[in-house]
Amino acid sequence: MSASFSIQDHNRTLPPQLDVPPRLLLGPGPSNVHPRVLSALSLPAVGHLDPYFLQVMDEIQGLLRYTWQTDNPLTLAVSGTGSAAMEATLANGVEPGDVVLVGVMGYFGHRLVDMASRYGADVRKLMKPWGEAFSLEELREGLETHRPAILALVHAETSTGVRQPLEGVGQLCRDYNCLLLVDTVTSLGGVPIFLDQWGVDLAYSCSQKGLGCPPGASPFTMSPRAVEKLENRSTPVKNWYLDMTLLTKYWGEQRVYHHTAPINMYYALREALQLVAEEGLKNRWQRHLDTAQLLWKGLEEMGLVCHVKEDYRLPTLTTVRVPEGVDAKAVAQTLMKEYNLEIGLGLGELAGKVWRVGLMGYNSRRENVVLLLEALKQVLG
Amino acid sequence: MSASFSIQDHNRTLPPQLDVPPRLLLGPGPSNVHPRVLSALSLPAVGHLDPYFLQVMDEIQGLLRYTWQTDNPLTLAVSGTGSAAMEATLANGVEPGDVVLVGVMGYFGHRLVDMASRYGADVRKLMKPWGEAFSLEELREGLETHRPAILALVHAETSTGVRQPLEGVGQLCRDYNCLLLVDTVTSLGGVPIFLDQWGVDLAYSCSQKGLGCPPGASPFTMSPRAVEKLENRSTPVKNWYLDMTLLTKYWGEQRVYHHTAPINMYYALREALQLVAEEGLKNRWQRHLDTAQLLWKGLEEMGLVCHVKEDYRLPTLTTVRVPEGVDAKAVAQTLMKEYNLEIGLGLGELAGKVWRVGLMGYNSRRENVVLLLEALKQVLG
Incomplete structure (x- = not known):
């Protein structure tokens, strides 16, 4: 087999045993991972269509709904880190030409701008100095001026340490007939969040902060209003890996294979979410x-x-x-x-x-x- | 804080302790994970810019080059499962309007077609019954007819069990001035691969098959020819998470933060690749x-x-x-x-x-x- 080729050994290095410093x-x-989560992470793998694994997925969905305080049926974990879940909200929520209004009060607002533009959005920005938050009136003026399809805000701006108050913003977005997209990367599991009571339509987070889990499986949710928009898209989602029209067939009752889920990361996320439910x-x-x-x-x-x-x-x-x-x-x-x-x-x-x-x-x-x-x-x- | 909202407990379920069946x-x-890899997976987390972690990333790059038999500087792990790495080759390799010729001889050929079309490619197909492979002459005829910018083939078609011979295909692609993209998801670490000697320009794989690691961190590589095309793109990469113009600044000497890498998955991948190097x-x-x-x-x-x-x-x-x-x-x-x-x-x-x-x-x-x-x-x- 392939006898005409010879194996090159110059890249065959043997680094020393992993010896991780105790940071x-x-x-x-x-953040450091809860010991119970690390134990869950190293449990033996099962297949991504194994009945046991499907049950773990269901449990993740239920526990995520509790942690986010939402009843959104479309609540799941994306098979990547927080930025992948962030991109998933835009890839699924934005159609080319949509006006997307982003509240930029730090680094991650700029990232939302960058990502939204890659999906063909007509991106508008509301700017705030790094270290401040938007008032409800400023957001209302922004909606009045730009009439966006989506208003995107960062609930917890990791670059500045600011908590953006969200009370009343969902109602404003309904008044202006737009969807509300919220970054909860640095708030989920550590800061009060009431997705449904606030009227949030698209949200994402990560596993390695308030949830005390390693990075690699990231919470994602869409409200029925956002799902309705997804179902009525005139163009396909321009990202296969994060396409919720396909992913919901795997996470939902049909159980249609999409991609091989990061099995062990899902064990870890389930354990981390269970710790949230236990503590309350x-x-x-x-x-x-x-x-x-x-x-x-x-x-x-x-x-x-x-x-x-x-x-x-x-x-x-x-x-x-x-x-x-x-x-x-x-x-x-x-x-x-x-x-x-x-x-x-x-x-x-x-x-x-x-x-x-x-x-x-x-x-x-x-x-x-x-x-x-x-x-x-x-x-x- | 948020006194006007009340916590809903109806989703606060407490599933039983994880009790994974011994499959x-x-x-x-x-596949089942090597015990040494499971141990590596549950080592304590460090930061994604920690000097120790940057060293682990370097070791992954070197060991991946050995395993794939390539000297491509741009060799790294994508922070997702194999399908994310697959999408990365197309997101970075394809510009809107590019003719992409896909050899379809099973399920994963169809997936390449779907993904390429989402990035604006003019996709053409060469078809083969499920269970057969393309001959060099058939590929030459395809290149002659379609004159693609990229020829995409599946080295190991997971849906059929077919190994597509690749000897001579790289030379053909050079004759027709196109890039060669190869799926090695079910071959890396188990079946002879000589990326450089075969003249492969874009390749991807997964961690959970021939490498004996859990899914969640996926090998990706681009030849200098493919990188040259990337650097001369006239449009930005339409996928932020998988954009190699950004990722190479994190994996390269600049060490610019892009996203938080799945730290523990990278420990596991490093250990799995070290096992490959030890065995030879x-x-x-x-x-x-x-x-x-x-x-x-x-x-x-x-x-x-x-x-x-x-x-x-x-x-x-x-x-x-x-x-x-x-x-x-x-x-x-x-x-x-x-x-x-x-x-x-x-x-x-x-x-x-x-x-x-x-x-x-x-x-x-x-x-x-x-x-x-x-x-x-x-x-x-």
């Missing part, structure tokens, strides 16, 4: 708030300033202003090197100006705050 | 062939017939004709129920006509063949 991940994500949303949201408030108080005592005012501050992710004359990157590197502690640097407009501290999912615990504050004191001298 | 996965994939391609390919030949001999002794003639038969995946009067699905269900043994059913044109037996990666072992043959004997009576 405490207090950056913008991934009320307790979980309170835990995230309590831990964050401990951090905010400690930072204040050290004379450090949070970039976002408390009303709009995310419990899951805090941006801390870098004091005058301090090298943000050098501090983060020292924390990593001497304490195995990861925090995030600023992105985009906030590069060099803030650190980003995540206290999410399994990591939202008092002892992590105490260690971080003390390590930061030592490094800042 | 032997001898279908078309996923020559031994690994021979092991797959030996195990397959044992199966073929046993099937013949039982009076069962392989659907593909031996010259083009894949060692990784065998299609077995269902005897007259036997209910294919009932047999598969009995094997699953009574023996915890999964085999695959026929797809498309071969539905009801064949079973699909995979002996891939960690599962390509004598004892699995012995068990399958004996169980099949008992079930067929």
